[in-house]
Amino acid sequence: xxxxxxxxxxxxxxxGVSKSFGGLQAINHLSFDVRExxxxxxxxxxxxxKTTIFNLITxxxxxxxxxxxxxxxxxxxxxxHRVVNAGIARTFQIPRPFHHKTITKNVEIALIPNAILSHxxxxxxxxxxxxxxxxxxxxxxxxxxxxxxxxxDGFCDCMFEFPSxxxxxxxxxxEIAKAMATKPNLLLLDEPFAGLTMSEVDDMSALLRTMKQExxxxxxxxxxxxxxxxxxxxxxxxxxxxxxxxxxxxxxxxNPAVQEAxxxxxxx
Amino acid sequence: MILKRARTLTWVxxxxxxxxxxxxxxxxxxxxGNSFLISTFVFANIYSILxxxxxxxxxxxxxxxxxxxxxxxxxxxxxxxxxxxxxWSPLYTIPLGGVMASLGGLLxxxxxxxxxxxxxxxxxxxxxxxxxxxxxxxxxxxxxxxGAIQCEIDLATGVNHCVxxxxxxxxxxxxxxxGLMVCIAIFLIFLVRSRxxxxxxxxxxxxxxxxxxxxxxxxxxxxxxMISGFLAGLAGAVMVxxxxxxxxxxxxDLNISIEAIVASVLGGMxxxxxxxxxxxxxxxxRELLRPFGQWRLFAVFVIALLILLFIPRGVLAxxxxxxxxxxxSEKPKEPQQGARA
Numbered sequence: 205x206x207x208x209x210x211x212x213x214x215x216x217x218x219x220g221v222s223k224s225f226g227g228l229q230a231i232n233h234l235s236f237d238v239r240e241x242x243x244x245x246x247x248x249x250x251x252x253x254k255t256t257i258f259n260l261i262t263x264x265x266x267x268x269x270x271x272x273x274x275x276x277x278x279x280x281x282x283x284x285h286r287v288v289n290a291g292i293a294r295t296f297q298i299p300r301p302f303h304h305k306t307i308t309k310n311v312e313i314a315l316i317p318n319a320i321l322s323h324x325x326x327x328x329x330x331x332x333x334x335x336x337x338x339x340x341x342x343x344x345x346x347x348x349x350x351x352x353x354x355x356x357d358g359f360c361d362c363m364f365e366f367p368s369x370x371x372x373x374x375x376x377x378x379e380i381a382k383a384m385a386t387k388p389n390l391l392l393l394d395e396p397f398a399g400l401t402m403s404e405v406d407d408m409s410a411l412l413r414t415m416k417q418e419x420x421x422x423x424x425x426x427x428x429x430x431x432x433x434x435x436x437x438x439x440x441x442x443x444x445x446x447x448x449x450x451x452x453x454x455x456x457x458x459n460p461a462v463q464e465a466x467x468x469x470x471x472x
Numbered sequence: 473m474i475l476k477r478a479r480t481l482t483w484v485x486x487x488x489x490x491x492x493x494x495x496x497x498x499x500x501x502x503x504x505g506n507s508f509l510i511s512t513f514v515f516a517n518i519y520s521i522l523x524x525x526x527x528x529x530x531x532x533x534x535x536x537x538x539x540x541x542x543x544x545x546x547x548x549x550x551x552x553x554x555x556x557x558x559x560w561s562p563l564y565t566i567p568l569g570g571v572m573a574s575l576g577g578l579l580x581x582x583x584x585x586x587x588x589x590x591x592x593x594x595x596x597x598x599x600x601x602x603x604x605x606x607x608x609x610x611x612x613x614x615x616x617x618x619g620a621i622q623c624e625i626d627l628a629t630g631v632n633h634c635v636x637x638x639x640x641x642x643x644x645x646x647x648x649x650x651g652l653m654v655c656i657a658i659f660l661i662f663l664v665r666s667r668x669x670x671x672x673x674x675x676x677x678x679x680x681x682x683x684x685x686x687x688x689x690x691x692x693x694x695x696x697x698m699i700s701g702f703l704a705g706l707a708g709a710v711m712v713x714x715x716x717x718x719x720x721x722x723x724x725d726l727n728i729s730i731e732a733i734v735a736s737v738l739g740g741m742x743x744x745x746x747x748x749x750x751x752x753x754x755x756x757x758r759e760l761l762r763p764f765g766q767w768r769l770f771a772v773f774v775i776a777l778l779i780l781l782f783i784p785r786g787v788l789a790x791x792x793x794x795x796x797x798x799x800x801s802e803k804p805k806e807p808q809q810g811a812r813a
Contacts, residue, residue, distance in 0.1 A: 284683035285686050285688045288684060293686075296681070300678050300680070301681075302677040304673065312667075314685040315667075316667045316670060316674075316686070318688040318691060324667065364796065
């Protein structure tokens with residue numbers, strides 16, 4: 205969140221990146237910037253390369269060409285956990301909770317430091333952080349309480365519940381709580397609205413706006429254009445691994461090239 | 473209410489564990505002079521250590537090992553050779569056996585960790601087969617027969633030269649094995665409840681999601697391999713000093729790897745104490761029902777099959793899960809659920 209050392213307000217620079225899988229050129233010399241504090245929407249037809257971009261940023265894939273810089277540090281080719289600890293967290297398109305651990309432990313896992321002998325947070329600090337995060341995303345709402353009451357010693361009252369007890373929307377919230385526990389400056393959200401009802405989309409948008417106010421920059425990929433366009437500050441449109449257009453949601457909605465890509469895509 | 477039940481439960485489990493431990497402490501007093509039974513309990517403790525070490529790597533961290541005899545054998549041979557040829561006390565060579573097994577694990581695991589699932593398991597299996605053959609080819613044993621280390625009589629002096637025992641007194645050996653097993657169990661219970669254990673479980677459940685949560689999966693997997701290897705190496709080392717000999721068939725046989733898995737699965741993977749129960753069950757049946765010949769082993773495997781079919785989580789893990797449901801079912805509206813548990 206510190207302004208120091210960030211050129212032109214760009215928190216993340218995606219600079220001439222290419223990635224191919226066998227004969228498929230998934231990302232082709234793509235460049236875009238993410239500005240500090242904004243919510244950037246990343247849209248494009250199926251197979252345009254949106255999730256590949258996330259995997260390139262988070263180090264799951266390594267680019268064939270080009271550079272990725274985060275807060276002016278080159279992070280190209282870093283291991284996923286190193287990228288996370290540098291301040292970039294992601295959520296998955298399909299929620300991936302740790303099924304055999306309780307909801308609170310799921311969040312606590314994201315607080316584990318990698319220095320095996322360091323103490324990190326104290327037990328109390330950890331459980332307080334977990335409870336606050338669970339409360340913030342209201343992951344335990346389903347269990348009949350508003351948010352997550354701190355019933356005793358900072359324990360969450362869903363501490364004995366497992367992710368399998370959660371409905372889809374709450375699993376998406378749990379993903380966000382896990383990502384937030386790593387204290388990211390940049391949050392990558394892969395289809396956060398997928399499978400949500402209209403009112404759940406509104407709740408999720410409100411949550412993402414709150415996080416924006418706290419200074420967390422976000423990149424959101426989604427097919428739900430209505431929910432996305434109301435949420436984001438700027439949009440980058442991707443098609444066949446290349447940038448098709450970039451601008452405010454209003455500009456994008458009027459852009460003939462974007463309409464072409466989407467209409468030709470949907471007419472098939 | 474929830475926490476009250478959880479605390480009651482903690483007390484009940486603590487009481488059960490203390491009573492079992494009390495019985496084990498009294499075994500030499502209860503069965504004075506019954507060397508066979510005391511030996512059987514020593515083997516049960518050795519197998520408990522082996523099964524717990526398997527559980528840490530496979531049950532907790534999800535890196536299924538088919539070759540724990542690799543660690544067991546390295547620990548066994550290291551301790552046997554050092555104590556026999558250098559004359560060091562088993563009390564020093566047993567930990568050194570563990571260290572060597574741990575390093576052996578590091579050597580094999582580090583390149584293998586890029587592989588996942590069945591491929592990693594195959595690497596552990598092939599490593600165990602490889603070290604078995606290596607020991608046979610090197611003829612490490614002074615008798616030269618297929619790498620076996622056996623007692624030799626020095627013709628000049630007439631002194632019988634063997635792998636030294638931990639103690640000449642069988643009761644002391646018993647308490648050594650029991651004490652080691654209990655210390656390791658306590659260590660592992662603390663370990664798996666620490667954030668290190670949490671990282672292990674995160675890797676088991678979903679390695680990619682664990683990385684996305686900022687966990688250095690490779691580092692934690694190597695740590696799991698090294699701790700597990702160390703403990704299995706200790707078990708192997710205790711074994712050779714108990715048997716006073718070492719041979720590939722005794723400490724490197726693939727059966728040992730299978731037995732560790734069976735014990736853990738019977739008791740419940742990912743519980744630490746479950747594998748101890750499983751190991752005791754397996755060894756006691758194997759040794760005490762000897763009059764029934766091979767039928768007893770058949771019976772053990774039939775029981776293992778039934779447990780896998782009906783209680784796939786293992787006995788202790790299933791009990792733990794049911795108790796968890798009982799803790800949660802605090803609402804008086806559902807008396808049946810409470811009564812069942």
